Amino acid sequence: MTRPLLxxxxxxxxxxxxxxxxxxxxxxxxxxAVPTYEAGVALAVQIALYAQRVDHHPDLLVQWRKVTVxxxxxxxxxxxxxxxxxxxxxxxxxxxx
Numbered sequence: 001m002t003r004p005l006l007x008x009x010x011x012x013x014x015x016x017x018x019x020x021x022x023x024x025x026x027x028x029x030x031x032x033a034v035p036t037y038e039a040g041v042a043l044a045v046q047i048a049l050y051a052q053r054v055d056h057h058p059d060l061l062v063q064w065r066k067v068t069v070x071x072x073x074x075x076x077x078x079x080x081x082x083x084x085x086x087x088x089x090x091x092x093x094x095x096x097x
Contacts, residue, residue, distance in 0.1 A: 002075050002076050003073055003075075003076050003080040003081065003082060004076070004080065005073075005076055005077070005078040005079060005080060006078075006079050006080060006081065006084070011023055011079060014084045014087075015028075017088075018030075018084070018087050018088065018091055019091075020032075020091075021087050021091070023079060025072075026072050026077060026078040026079060027059075027070045027071055027072030027078075027079060027083065028070065028071045028072070028079055028083050028084070028086075028087045029068065029069070029070045030068070030069055030087065030090070030091075031066050031067070031068040031069075032066060032067050032068075032069070032090075032094050033065060033066055034065055034066060034067060035065065036065065037062070037064055037065065039097075040062045040063070040064075040065065040066065040067045041062055043067050043093070043094070043097075044060045044062050044067055046093055047060060047069060047089075047090055047093075048060065050086075050089055051086070054082075054085075054086070056071075056073075056082045056083075056086060058070055058071045058072075058086055058090075059072075069087075069090050071083035071084075071086040071087050
């Protein structure tokens with residue numbers, strides 16, 4: 001099932017509620033600092049477990065002391081409400097760390 005892309009106004013409104021996230025190349029992106037490589041892997045695993053539960057998977061890049069998360073809906077060709085939900089989830093777990 002293809003989900004509808006967010007229009008510019010909806011995307012702008014969502015980004016206001018997601019500090020640190022940007023929209024480019026058809027996806028929402030954010031990079032988070034972590035204290036150690038192991039903490040980055042743990043964060044990526046936590047995101048991956050959520051992604052499995054909701055059957056919507058971001059691109060994850062784990063690097064030394066940072067994790068980059070990119071949410072985009074490939075079959076829709078851009079950003080949908082599911083991507084915003086995923087970004088909100090990630091923002092909430094990062095805020096708890």
